[in-house]
Amino acid sequence: MRQRGDRPEVKPFKGPAGGWGSVRSLAEILPRERVTPQVVAELARQNKPDGFMCVSCAWSKPADALPFEFCEEGGKATAWELTTQRTTPAFFQAHTLTELRGWSDYQLEEHGRLTHPLRYDPATDRYVAIDWASAFDEIAAELKALEPKSVVFYASGRASLEASYMYALMARMYGNQNLPDSSNMCHESTSVGLKAAIGQPVGTTRLHDFELCDAILFFGQNVGSNAPRMLHPLRDARKRGCEIITFNPLRERGLERFTDPQNPVEMATLAETRISTQYHQVKAGGDLAVMNGMAKLLLEWDDAAQAEGAPRVLDVEFIDAHTSGFDDFAAAVRAADWAEIEREAGLPRADIEAAARVYAKAQAVLGIYGMGLTQHVKGVENVRMLINLLLMRGNVGKPGAGPTPVRGHSNVQGQRTVGITEKTELAPVDKLRELYHFEPPSEKGLDTVEACRGVIDGSVRGFVALGGNFLRAVPETGPMEAAWPKLRLSVQIATKLNRNHLFAGEVTYLLPCLGRIEKDVQASGPQAVSMEDSTSCIHGSKGRIDPASPHLLSEPAIVGAIAKRLLPENPNVPWEAWVGNYALVRDAIERTYPDKFKDFNAKLFQPGGFWKGNKATERIWETPTGKAEFLTPENLSATGFADADGRFRLVTLRSNDQFNTTIYGYHDRFRGVRGTRDVLFINPSDMKKQGLREGQKVALVGDAGDGVERRKDGYIVTPYSIPEGCIGAYYPECNVLIPLEHHAKESHVPAAKSVPVRIEA
Template identity: 75%
Template sequence: MTKQKSDEPDLTPFGGPAGGWGSVRSLAEILPRERIPPEALRELVRQNKPDGFQCVSCAWPKPAHNHPVEFCEEGAKATAWELTTLRTKPEFFEKHTLTELRTWRDYDLEQHGRLTHPLRYDAATDKYVVVDWDEAFREIGAELKQIAPPSVVFYSSGRASLEASYMYGLMARMFGNQNLPDSSNMCHESTSVGLKAAIGVPVGTTQLKDFELCDAIFFFGQNVGSNAPRMLHDLRSARKRGIEIVTFNPLRERGLERFTDPQNPFEMATLRETNISTQYHQVRAGGDIAAMMAIAKFLVEWDDEAKTQGKDLVLDHAFIEQHTSGFDDFITFVRAADWDAIVQESGLSKAELEVSARIYAKSKAVMIIYGMGLTQHVKGVENVRMVVNLLLMRGNIGKPGAGPTPVRGHSNVQGQRTVGITEKTELVPVDKLAEQYGFSPPREKGLDTVESCRGVIDGSVKAFIALGGNFLRAVPETEAMEAAWFNLRVSVQIATKLNRNHLFPGAVTYLLPCLGRIESDIQASGAQAISVEDSTSCIHGSKGKARPASTHLLSEPAIIAGIAKQTLPHNPKVDWDRWVADYSTIRDAIEETYPAVFPDFNKRMFQPGGFWKGNKASERIWLTKSGKAEFLTPTGLSATGFDDADGRYRLMTLRSNDQFNTTIYGYHDRFRGVKGTRDVLFMNSADIARDGLHEGQIVALESDVGDGITRVREGLIVMPYSIPEGCLGAYYPECNVLMSVEHFAEESHVPAAKSVPVRIRV
């Protein structure tokens, strides 16, 4: 296969809804492109079903009573991407050096197809060459034994199963460190930190059934149409029963506006649509604290009026008194907040803010759904805590139909944390691990993503093991990170397809191809199943049945075990071979480590709808220092972490509906009207005119973080778009080059990709 070229750029506004015939046409295009055979198409019918496989893309929950087709456009693309019959065989690497491949686009690398053989980098030829699995494990183990444990990073993508994640975390700790950064470090760590401090649990408190019990839904910074389209079924049902949906999002996103259900023959035949948002407020990037503060301020004012007039109170004072701490300090801040400053920072009028507050005030059960539009800011943790503050004011946590609902991205990123993928000792039962496996687990904090990047750049990180993902492409500081990667002693990448990270070798580099989740995994005891956790803390079993892409692939557990056996001293209490032979024994081990979370794990894993691992905050049991839910006062109204200035813009990095994280499925962002390119700069028309630019002009963005380092993204096409003045949008990961590794969320270290200070350069 040769490199594919994109079409000529076509920037034409899209007039249709989310879903509908546009979704059908998108699937009709990608399936033949991936050369999916008829027998593989049957796998789509099994997707997200109780006896099938769990989608490899997003973590939206799977219903117990499923639709005939329980996949969305994005999920089907992810399945086609994995089941493709295209292959990247050893002959491909005989023809291409890594230097040449670094000139290829991300899409062309992955689109070439599934990897088929384990590979080792040969520096003399600058090519990958085939290697025997046992030889690979021996050399990796021999190299790691020579490196001090604090200098090795064990990164994991959020797609790895609970079983593989448990083994991986145990291997790292037995090796001697907790350097276990993962996808959560890049997206929802702000949730984990913010919710944990405020309500005692690091995850949301709602379940899928709460959509049937709420009477209002508030959205902040989450693009459902591209990032969790199956949620649109739940939102459509909520709207059909008259539920108000109030959206705060900088860009007009089609999935939050209109939806046609592809599974509804009447809607498809009549082109009927469901309006999703009853209110849509285009808040400035980083202005969500101000918007939520406005709602809180209205609630307090109306509550004061009700007291003086002897009417029903607006705030839930009984709940506040019994269940919360810090209310007085928070209310003092709310009362002192200046309306002019709120309007300026939010970018919304007082009247717009009031109509949203009235919906919240009259609703008895409110869910607040949010995504990385809240978490990826310097004040991202404060954003999350402000969500909690708003919910606590009316007792909207711990009752049916109410609570915080963070939408996770990767299909098991939340589950990985549950079974020990974390750099934080307090989140892992290290004493239990010590007892269970007879070793001394490390107690010091490990490296997170930001700290791992620093270590790669300054040379203190000597080895990097990656269980999936495309780390170099996902993180900030692209140029410095790519340059520094060559200095690693060891780079091991476990993957299904070739991506850009694989093209930057260390001294000793291995590319180890693994089975995909949808493929049949046959081990000594027979066909195996794995498990994942969704965004609502439900655990699901998953069975792959498709024919593997190659007979030379190993499963993730088998690869982890192979590395562990060659790296770690023999431990009679850890039978890696037994675990690989029968994954149910891994689940037995997980249950032993986490008995409160996984009782009867093997018996319950295929329960329709998943089994819920429980959530104390949903029971109004607060595992905080005070024993109560905490009102936590923000430090200001802006989440950006920098001041506005003439010529300085707030850049939001965005994903298209033709990608999943760093994986690019194609060059058609249908909902935003972009086709044939990803080199687009979304701008407000007033900003275009004020800067003397014009539609279609080619410009560059330059980082304005103020650290003296030049970071530039060239070749962006100016496109007028419905976006607040002073804000810009451009695609991730291409614009990561503009981000400093030091521009991250306070406390959580999440890269602040939703408010990057930049200037336009002509």
């Protein structure tokens, strides 16, 4: 396996997603992480009704599981967490934080699991071991000394429902709801857009809808690398004749063809299933134009049908009964100019028409999308425009149809469900007041962008992180790293070392926690936790692997211990009892959200999970008008900036060998890249215009026009199938090029899928 330092290779990969390539990739990481035979056997329990939930993506878990209900990426995540390699206090005696900043993201995490609670010693620039009681006492004392509203409580997407509920309650009882999470960085555009359009902040579909749809519109999501288990329902849909129309700037192998690694016949014969029946390489930020063009065609065809006395193309009964704002929307769409639509989409009218014809004939359509829609300046408009398209033919609130956002981390949607939110209107403040006899904060808290502003300007003084790699995941890398040491307090709860941990505040703690797959034994015995998947189904999870160290505590135990020391005693909040028995936390969640979590403990391990419900599936629209809302788009580009000579739209990408900021290795199999991540993917025509040659080293320079210098050197020019005017590079390394203020308007999601940059040879 080539890792960084080996000679880089870039050559085309000709195989399918899945297949033997997937098997070989998983077979490589298991011995590299020195996992035990018990861990290998444990893979059979992954994503099973009586097993543990994957720690990587949030894709749905079926009731009738496959023999191996995990994908290549999920298997890597399990091996990564259950590695036998360790990062002990002795490691930090040998390495200063300044030295470790020279290590790569891969090297830091690959070194192994953290084993002891640690406190930063500024005199030696090293972490040193500390006992848990002292750490908790000192953290609580620091928090008490700070103005509550100057402290941020961040949560990554993998913390359980139980830990998340306790964490959110602690923050609010402390005196703020500065509760940003990884939703703010990826799918907050979904939460804002869907809530405004259909009254619910999440998708409306479930796994069984894949069996009922006859067409799928797929926007901006790389299923092969980011949610490979979704390839199984996509494959089955294609086998029965479902049309899948994909819009994506790059040709991603998982959306082209797939060999099922669990099908012996396919593996033996190297058979492949073609996934997309149409694949359109839209320009980054051009999805608004594509959807506008499709809507324009539907209106034209509906006009013609009326004139001829033929069946209508639009579902006018649904539109009249269930929607508001259609006339204004239709007028704007009719007025759109085809030349502008084609220019912004980067597609000819014929391609858009081919997609629209399939949509016009289909009876039940799923609208699947990822961050290719949400991470733009007009990210919320992107989501709203997809809803517009679905509403035109009644594709919300019926079987086999509806918006299907693909969430990233394994419980990122669930965290928002149980209170990890900076928005008062999404928090059950009245219920919290009733249950726990305190006055919850009423003002909006800080989201991710606002928290970053506060770190940079000094108004944020304390930062507590329940998992994650915040400093690496956010934009404006340089100023954020420079400002972090000015924090008074930094507390990081984690399983492995990452780059955020190498930037210490004045007082800093690194608290190692149990992983989800490990045994969690508390006062009442072995514990289970729960999480919510992308389709709003809740699943139980129980680990049974021995912990990486006897010194680890669970996330609920860490949160509960800090809360007990930090907050005034409140007989209505039994922190110690909750830590001793997580079933009591689930009872509290049920009392707080009785409509979503009825009989929570009884249904915890229900096969396929239990659904929390969604009023929009019943065509009950919890919007101000009581109807689903059409939105009239402002323009046809989602980028938020104008094109100019030499200015490119940078699309940030994940490798086949990573999950979020976690880098498993240096082999992006689907794009044919080995031994490096410093790759610039560019259209050959743009190479010629820029006078570049393959293999040449170049720099990317920010071109936001705000007077701030942003630069990343050492990119290897690589010709690739990507629209002209667009380039691709790997996240999170290129976050240094993203301005903090380059974000979605309403949701503040960083606009990482269309960043203005220039190339310097």
